[in-house]
Amino acid sequence: MAESTWTPKEPMVSAKDVHKSFGDLEVLKGISMDIMKGECICIIGPSGSGKSTFIRCINALNPIDSGSILVEGQEVNDAHLDKLELRKKVGMVFQQYNLFPHKTALENIMMAPLKVLKQGKEEVEARARDLIKKVRLDGKENSYPGELSGGQQQRVAIARSLAMHPDVMLFDEVTAALDPETVKEVLVTIKDLAEEGMTCILVTHEMGFAREVANHIYFTDRGIIVEHGPPKTFFTKAKDPRTKEFLSQIL
Amino acid sequence: MFQAIQDYFRQLAETNPSWNFIYIYDPVQTARVLEGLWMTIQLSVVCVIFSVVIGVVGAWLQGSPVRWIRSTVQGYIQFFRNTPPLIQLLFFYFALGQFTPKYSPDGWLEVPIISNVGWAIISLSFFAGAFNVEIFRAGIEAVPESTKEASESLGMNRMQTYGYVVLPLAFRVSLPALNNNLVNLVKTTTQAIVIAVPELLYQLVSIYNDYSTAQNACMVLMFVVYIALVGILVLTMNRWERAMRIPGYGA
Numbered sequence: 001m002a003e004s005t006w007t008p009k010e011p012m013v014s015a016k017d018v019h020k021s022f023g024d025l026e027v028l029k030g031i032s033m034d035i036m037k038g039e040c041i042c043i044i045g046p047s048g049s050g051k052s053t054f055i056r057c058i059n060a061l062n063p064i065d066s067g068s069i070l071v072e073g074q075e076v077n078d079a080h081l082d083k084l085e086l087r088k089k090v091g092m093v094f095q096q097y098n099l100f101p102h103k104t105a106l107e108n109i110m111m112a113p114l115k116v117l118k119q120g121k122e123e124v125e126a127r128a129r130d131l132i133k134k135v136r137l138d139g140k141e142n143s144y145p146g147e148l149s150g151g152q153q154q155r156v157a158i159a160r161s162l163a164m165h166p167d168v169m170l171f172d173e174v175t176a177a178l179d180p181e182t183v184k185e186v187l188v189t190i191k192d193l194a195e196e197g198m199t200c201i202l203v204t205h206e207m208g209f210a211r212e213v214a215n216h217i218y219f220t221d222r223g224i225i226v227e228h229g230p231p232k233t234f235f236t237k238a239k240d241p242r243t244k245e246f247l248s249q250i251l
Numbered sequence: 252m253f254q255a256i257q258d259y260f261r262q263l264a265e266t267n268p269s270w271n272f273i274y275i276y277d278p279v280q281t282a283r284v285l286e287g288l289w290m291t292i293q294l295s296v297v298c299v300i301f302s303v304v305i306g307v308v309g310a311w312l313q314g315s316p317v318r319w320i321r322s323t324v325q326g327y328i329q330f331f332r333n334t335p336p337l338i339q340l341l342f343f344y345f346a347l348g349q350f351t352p353k354y355s356p357d358g359w360l361e362v363p364i365i366s367n368v369g370w371a372i373i374s375l376s377f378f379a380g381a382f383n384v385e386i387f388r389a390g391i392e393a394v395p396e397s398t399k400e401a402s403e404s405l406g407m408n409r410m411q412t413y414g415y416v417v418l419p420l421a422f423r424v425s426l427p428a429l430n431n432n433l434v435n436l437v438k439t440t441t442q443a444i445v446i447a448v449p450e451l452l453y454q455l456v457s458i459y460n461d462y463s464t465a466q467n468a469c470m471v472l473m474f475v476v477y478i479a480l481v482g483i484l485v486l487t488m489n490r491w492e493r494a495m496r497i498p499g500y501g502a
Contacts, residue, residue, distance in 0.1 A: 092404040098395075098400065100401075100415075101499075102423070112406060115411050143498075144499050145499065146497060
């Protein structure tokens with residue numbers, strides 16, 4: 001494989017005309033967007049609009065039918081894709097947390113660095129303990145996922161992803177399954193990350209968060225990007241009637 | 252003390268001829284019982300181990316992308332699950348036994364290289380193994396797709412995902428059903444009597460063929476021994492299940 005010539009001045013994630021169908025149902029009908037290093041972008045839209053499918057395509061959990069997704073210059077739509085190389089760069093957090101239920105919080109965080117990156121145990125454990133602190137879960141190191149609340153589990157999941165030193169983090173409706181009072185603790189964690197300069201791509205329904213933290217907001221409906229822009233103009237000066245309707249329902 | 256017990260049962264046999272506990276006071280019969288018990292234990296332990304190995308390997312092969320491998324495993328399961336183990340034993344020993352090579356340990360008599368005990372082990376292991384394949388497969392299928400995705404998105408390959416995430420979880424799910432099947436297997440070892448494997452039932456039947464008054468006493472012993480043997484097995488399995496229980500997971 002050719003050595004990537006990507007430089008931080010180019011988009012970190014660059015999607016061009018991405019198409020994806022499940023059977024007869026075309027879910028993505030030509031999605032394009034560029035995300036620069038350090039940006040935090042939010043993708044919003046009604047359910048079924050393809051936003052989750054799109055971010056799952058970025059780390060190749062869903063293969064795409066046509067178009068191109070470059071992550072730091074690496075083409076994702078490639079039969080010979082080195083998935084390990086891609087997934088070292090891209091961390092992902094899911095709606096249902098998906099922690100490993102038979103491992104403690106600390107072991108969840110340590111597993112991938114130990115088994116995939118083959119790093120030394122002491123080094124990995126030290127970093128895992130730092131990450132636990134970072135997501136404000138001191139004292140929960142030895143708890144099993146079943147003993148943690150949804151919000152706590154989700155923060156462990158964020159820490160688990162961060163342990164792989166990703167360059168970009170994908171968040172797929174990470175607060176959708178949480179109680180309203182625990183949503184905030186997860187959002188604060190993501191906000192911290194964004195402020196530290198982590199490149200973040202979120203699929204979310206949290207408009208307050210989008211307005212406050214995102215650099216750029218994309219509104220998708222029925223597989224296309226209807227409208228996008230920085231939060232200030234997006235929320236106040238939406239042009240497309242579909243965007244207006246969606247915002248009027250949700251705000 | 253022991254002498255007194257023996258005297259008591261010798262007396263009992265004289266006054267109540269239908270309750271002749273001959274194996275308690277006649278050392279020759281005691282030796283036959285112990286021999287049979289030892290054979291039953293060996294047969295049970297070896298078959299349990301082999302059947303679990305067959306189950307794990309079979310469940311793994313069932314996930315193979317190669318179609319004929321999956322069909323072969325499926326054919327094996329159908330054959331051994333849908334036919335009586337008694338007939339399997341007879342078939343293996345009398346039908347297949349004709350075609351195995353023979354050797355002559357004393358230069359005089361020709362004996363087949365697989366003895367009746369050997370055939371009993373093969374036949375019973377494959378019988379219980381067929382159920383174990385299904386049990387482990389059900390366990391593997393019970394692991395949510397999303398948990399596997401989380402593992403993959405951390406950069407783990409198929410083997411790592413199976414080894415560190417899927418199998419440890421699947422095994423816990425399988426344990427109660429495995430427990431049942433192994434209990435059944437231990438009880439089915441008595442059927443090896445039809446190919447003259449000298450296990451406990453064989454020895455006790457021989458005893459009451461020689462001493463018809465011992466029939467009831469032999470059957471009582473049969474029940475007592477099996478209650479104890481299966482009791483030990485279940486106790487061990489339950490302990491194991493408890494040791495593997497994940498805090499906060501499952502009910």
